[in-house]
Amino acid sequence: MTALLELRSVTQRFGGFTALDDVSCSIEAGSISSLIGPNGAGKTTLFNVISGLVMPSAGSLGFNGTDYTGRRPDEIVRLGIARNFQQVRLFPALSVIENVMVGAHLRLPRTGLLDFMGGPFNADRVDRLARSIATEMLDLVEFKSAGDTHPQQLTLVDQRRIEIARALASDPRLLLLDEPAAGMNPSESNQLGAIIRKIRDLGRTVLLVEHNMRLVMAISDHVSVLSAGKVIATGTPSSVQADPAVIAAYLGNV
């Protein structure tokens, strides 16, 4: 297995507060890896660093052998890293299918003045392609309602599925999922686990931040534990679960 993502000594300071403290870790291509840790440990901050929403104060980021530290979020999506958000961020004015098409458009050729000349990538053709990718991704996440529904008419669970579909529509090699099971009952989170496995089996790499330990332990190949901005353990789900430093970090947070 080779590392798809590599974080080298990443530090993130907000004023005088250190949210990430010299974090180094790598994510193997084709794996499901999970990042766990008590509230405030720095998990979402790490996702924000990986996806370019915040620039690390120190350290570097490598993806597929390329140093991408300092790249813009849209460039990072085109490199092959896509994400959802803990607080769902769908466009309320767009329908479900249009929301997912936004993801597809990130990977498709941009259209402009040359469209009028009827070139191979004219706007209609790109739009049709985006729609067909979006439909395929909504199927993949087992979204059952109509694509012309608006997100605010849907449950939070369905809104989360749409965010995952939108991220997948950009054709990422690495999918970052921030608490996708939040608010789900056990049967919904089992179903989500099966969807995440299916995404991995289709050749994508998944990095998950999740508090639902049953889900994490059931689907992860590797688990890393973050506490107060530092990686305190990394290994298989069972080795991490039995690690005294991990148990102490969680107990200290109760």
Ligand SMILES: Nc1ncnc2c1ncn2[C@@H]1O[C@H](COP(=O)(O)OP(=O)(O)OP(=O)(O)O)[C@@H](O)[C@H]1O
């Ligand atoms: N923009 C910011 N400015 C200042 N402090 C921040 C900022 N973003 C995050 N923090 C702080 O960094 C710490 C880590 O926050 P983060 O959201 O990454 O934790 P988390 O592990 O994702 O927590 P949770 O499990 O509760 O979502 C917290 O103390 C938070 O208040």
